[in-house]
Every structure is written in structure tokens, then in C-alpha cells.
Amino acid sequence: MDALEQKAIELIERAGDRGVLQSELWKKLGINSREGSRVVAKLQRRGLIKREPAVFQGKRTFRIVSAKRQTPKVTVTIDSVKGIPCFSCPDIERCGVGQPISPVTCPKLNKYLMEEIAKLKSSAMG
Template identity: 30%
Template sequence: MELSSSSYEELIYQKIKEAGDKGIPQRDLIKNLGLDARVANTVIKKLIEQKKIKKKSIKENGKNVIKLFPNEEERIVIYVKLENIVEVPCFTCKNLSKCGNGGITTPSSCSILSKYILTSVSAG
């Protein structure tokens, strides 16, 4: 039974995700899955174009090895409701560019932010 192109994509992508930050050598991936090199290379190219994976040449034991890694952006998807964010005083503050730990203004020393947080907590 022949797998469809999307099945190859899912299979290859899953194996690359399982390898995580260590990556997986492209040659080993193709060999372990028993895929035709041309088919695998086409699928890998497609996954790279979709920005699901990245390909890097790394020196291991004195040899260049082509490794495949999952893209970090693909791992986490965060949904944020913007309704409450527009009320945060930081976004309209004239000191925003100077604010931060070690800066002139810090979130922990900002009276405007503290007041906003206390008001939000007591209202919630």
C-alpha cells in the first residue's frame, strides 16, 4: 500500500518533532523510515517551505551532517484576547522605551502600573 504525500509529510514531520532540539540527520531519517530518497527530499523541501522545519549542516566527528530540526515557532501557539490589553497603561506611557529591569523606570517601581493592577484585581 502506497502512502499519500500528506501521510509522508505527517510521518516525517512527526519524526523530526520527536528528535526535538537534537535534530535528526536527514540520511538517518530517510533510512529509518525506509523511504525513497527522492520522495523524502521532496517532502522535506515542502516542510521547509512551510516553515515547519529547518535544515542545518553541522560538523559531527569531523564530518558534515545535514540535520533537520522542528521550527520553534511551530511548537507553541498562544491566543490572546486584546480587549484587556488596550487598558494596560504601559502601551500609552511616554517612558515605555526606557522602562525595564535596570532602567530608569521599572515595572516594579511604576506607580501608574501598580494602581492599574490594584484596580483591576479589586474589580475582578
């Protein structure tokens, strides 16, 4: 990959999910559209970027986004679930919605959920 392609991919990756309009990319790289199209075609062939149709100032163009776009990762760890009271509950076999022992009315589960919500709220507030 040459220096121009390297710079282009860095700019595209830095733009994140919103990507960068072709013309904006040419401008940032200080190149004309012919050279820009060549760079983009090479990066696209290598599977590093994607071109998505876009409209800018009434004109059709392309938005260039990194193929490495991040999707939020959800990680479930043992620590995040080990406090759930059901895992160690002696009533788990008899517990069910509509039963005398039910997760809907369970004070242990309710207490656990309220504590988790309080933790989430306090971490969201920083």
C-alpha cells in the first residue's frame, strides 16, 4: 500500500460510521478525482472500504466507509451474571410466571434488578 492509500484509509477509518464523501476525501488528500478514484478502487478491491450511494448538495455521489466499521460488542462475563439470585435459588424448579412463586413477584429478583439499575444509572452519570 502506498503512502497515499495509507493516508486515505486512515482518514476513512477516522471518519467512523458516517464515512467520508468522495469529494471531501479528494480535498483532504489534496488530489484530483481521477487520482482519488484510483485510490478508492484499489482500497475497495482489497476489501478495506465500501462505497455507499449518497446525495450531497442535490448531486449523487458516494460515501466511503471503512469495511472495518465497528458494531457494538456485547460482552457477557461471569461477573455480570453471577449475582442473579435465580442461579442459586432453591425454588427455581417451582418458579414460573403465573405460579405462586414467580419472577414477577419475587422479592429476591426484584432487589437484584433494582440494584443493577442503580449501578447502571450511577455509571451513566459518570
